[in-house]
Amino acid sequence: MTLRIRRVTTTRSGGVSAPPFDTFNLGDHVGDDPKAVAANRKRLAAAIKLPEDHVIWMNQTHSSDVALVDGPRADAVDDTDALVTTTPRLALAVVTADCVPVLMADARAGVVAAVHAGRVGAADGIVLRTLETMLAKGARAADISVLLGPAVSGANYEVPAQMATDVDARLPGSRTTTAKGTPGLDLRAGIARQLSGAGVKAIDVDPRCTVADKKLFSHRRDAPTGRLACLVWME
Template identity: 75%
Template sequence: MTTTRARGVSAPPFDTFNLGDHVGDDPAAVAANRKRLATTIGLGTEAVVWMNQVHGDHIVRVDEPVASAVDETDGLVTTTPRLALAVVTADCVPVLMADARAGVVAAVHAGRVGAAKGVVRRAVEAMCDAGAHVEDISVLLGPAVSGRNYEVPAAMADEVEAVLPGSRTTTSRGTPGLDLRAGIARQLIDLGVTAIDADPRCTVDDRSLFSHRRDAPTGRMASLVWMDPTPMSVGGRR
């Protein structure tokens, strides 16, 4: 699941359901929003695992609730039911992955730098290390900046395309751009993952979502995945 910016307590420019604790918002407001999120999905606040994301390719396996955010990581993997993994974004791609048969889920923060470094590939490898099988992994690519709105210098587009084929595109203004969801989808297919869904929403176009490119400074949405105890039931695949 992915949140929107509505129905929280944060004041502008983080209004209102900001879930990022690193953007300058009042910590009490962020804590209140995170508590509301945990209550809404039917889990306690201790059952939601957050990351201090750094645009890298480090993946951490978590097997139980943790007292604070997992530091300096951009991907989480678990085999523990009712332990929700959260990724916060405001243009980057939230990648939620699950092998419901094996009971393994992952949440990944894939921005331009991390995606180019191979953070999604690392997450698939970590899932397989935890017992998943590539052919059984299903993926949801969440709301992110679309290629029509993600303008970058031509050299940067070429650099990303070289390591993440399928990413280079042309924006609505006819300039070089990046479609990270397209590049990630192609990478997943090359890895053997075929069950890939993409939320079509563009964070820049959709004002119900946070967008750093549009509004900085601004808040962050959260995308979460978790397993319910019932076999084959995965909370993030809604």
């Protein structure tokens, strides 16, 4: 039986957080009022029609660590940057404000994953590690669909030339040139190439750039600021 896959991406609007986290901040580590974050997360769970403990959060650390989740939980999964589950109606959440949220699903095998892929984690192989974990749970690369969510685009991700070279050596295809003509990184391009090379065929990229789109949170543009959430689950 093929399961129905749901993916959701939030924006800045619709919450209760005060500036500079206005308004729908879903990150609990950015200095926002914890009560506001809790209220926003409650609103999100209600909007997607799941109990609050069925939305699984991570305490992200820019690592290459992957965690398996098999049931509801009220607390976040510590020290991880990717979640994998085979349990329906568990929404795996990743929070970002420029890094790449990667939502992966094999509807036929019943395996989904959410990945926080920043520059460090992406270069360290967090996405491929997550793919390997999904395969170990019965997924097939050819059956996996991927959404690379809103993130800083290559046009707006300026980095030192040596950093661009170093990251591209580990994540080929990620080096680019910014709108200013300076060295830059397009992590989504590198991740898409990496997944394609691993046999994943269905890769969609959200065209929005967090820096350019004022409806989205961007750490590079506005720090301190809030965090978006991208979620994936099975029904």
